[in-house]
Amino acid sequence: MIKTTTRPTNFIILFYMINNILFDKLTSFNFSPKRLYINYSPVYKSGSSNKACKSLARPENLQLKNMMATSGNKGTADDHGSEVLRNYVDVHCHLIHSSFAGEEDAAARRAADKGLEYCIVNGLEPVSNRQVLELCERQPNCIPAVGIYPIDAACNVIQPEVWEHDFPPPEKFDVDAEIAWIDQMATEGKIVAVGECGLDRHYLTDQPSLDEQERVLVCLIDVAKRHNLPLILHTRKAEERTFQLLQEHEVIKADFHCYGGKAKLAKRIAEAGYYFSIPSGVERMDAFRNLVKVLPLDKILTETDSPYMGPDKGQRNEPATVPRGVAAIAEVKGISVEHAATSIRDNFRSLFGL
Numbered sequence: 001m002i003k004t005t006t007r008p009t010n011f012i013i014l015f016y017m018i019n020n021i022l023f024d025k026l027t028s029f030n031f032s033p034k035r036l037y038i039n040y041s042p043v044y045k046s047g048s049s050n051k052a053c054k055s056l057a058r059p060e061n062l063q064l065k066n067m068m069a070t071s072g073n074k075g076t077a078d079d080h081g082s083e084v085l086r087n088y089v090d091v092h093c094h095l096i097h098s099s100f101a102g103e104e105d106a107a108a109r110r111a112a113d114k115g116l117e118y119c120i121v122n123g124l125e126p127v128s129n130r131q132v133l134e135l136c137e138r139q140p141n142c143i144p145a146v147g148i149y150p151i152d153a154a155c156n157v158i159q160p161e162v163w164e165h166d167f168p169p170p171e172k173f174d175v176d177a178e179i180a181w182i183d184q185m186a187t188e189g190k191i192v193a194v195g196e197c198g199l200d201r202h203y204l205t206d207q208p209s210l211d212e213q214e215r216v217l218v219c220l221i222d223v224a225k226r227h228n229l230p231l232i233l234h235t236r237k238a239e240e241r242t243f244q245l246l247q248e249h250e251v252i253k254a255d256f257h258c259y260g261g262k263a264k265l266a267k268r269i270a271e272a273g274y275y276f277s278i279p280s281g282v283e284r285m286d287a288f289r290n291l292v293k294v295l296p297l298d299k300i301l302t303e304t305d306s307p308y309m310g311p312d313k314g315q316r317n318e319p320a321t322v323p324r325g326v327a328a329i330a331e332v333k334g335i336s337v338e339h340a341a342t343s344i345r346d347n348f349r350s351l352f353g354l
């Protein structure tokens with residue numbers, strides 16, 4: 001038999017239960033996706049997952065994410081008992097990569113533990129682009145960028161029979177439909193940047209592929225400009241040409257990720273107002289240390305390109321290594337880690353508006 005009478009004591013118990021939930025909501029931060037869905041945002045309760053995602057990337061919701069992910073510049077003590085800065089940013093990581101399979105959320109949480117306020121998770125093609133949006137719905141410190149990687153951009157013109165690399169040629173997909181989808185995501189306020197995109201003249205050298213990469217990049221530049229979003233650019237062996245295209249199309253907001261071009265050109269790019277994200281591998285890579293030397297501090301951002309470009313050679317990289325990158329940048333610049341982290345955070349705000 002089920003008792004249906006409600007006695008005053010039941011009300012008291014109910015009050016304590018509700019109070020507990022509210023208290024928990026305000027005082028502790030729990031990364032469990034389920035908890036987030038229940039406690040933090042009314043949009044999760046009412047809408048489809050699509051609607052929730054749409055809502056998340058709107059500035060006010062990103063602001064909410066910010067409040068949830070951090071509690072000021074400094075946080076709790078880390079494993080070694082020292083204070084952890086809470087204002088680190090990773091503007092370019094690939095948590096949607098097979099090497100993170102099943103560990104995407106854990107890697108995002110480890111990043112939060114190390115003081116990563118924001119990780120911009122970048123997509124590459126239709127499948128990863130959609131997975132990026134899903135992960136960012138679940139993880140409060142992850143925010144999405146979607147794009148078309150330059151090698152994937154040429155998927156319909158690459159001839160598999162002449163492909164000579166030690167990885168398979170990209171799978172074909174409808175590139176123009178994907179550009180239209182990215183445009184739609186931007187219209188709906190779901191993304192904070194267009195990326196990864198750009199040019200690659202290391203793996204692709206035939207003219208049809210180069211032409212197609214440029215056509216796709218110009219389309220994505222158009223999307224980014226119309227929505228006032230930054231571009232996160234891959235420019236391998238094509239730094240000068242990418243810079244030219246940005247200038248021709250009067251692009252204002254762009255980040256050169258893992259720039260590998262000449263120092264002289266880097267200076268010109270920085271003078272034009274564009275940013276450079278330095279991977280945490282700067283700790284061991286002289287090329288990036290030299291780049292940091294020539295760049296003004298107000299054009300430097302941090303990234304990991306996870307799972308690549310890490311400080312430990314041969315090991316999978318992840319956003320949690322950003323503090324090591326910042327420490328190396330601070331050392332090269334002869335400034336404190338806190339100064340470097342704060343400047344980088346300011347640059348992040350200037351470019352992404354967050």
Ligand SMILES: [Zn+2]
Nearest residue numbers: 092094196305
């Ligand atoms: Zn990348």
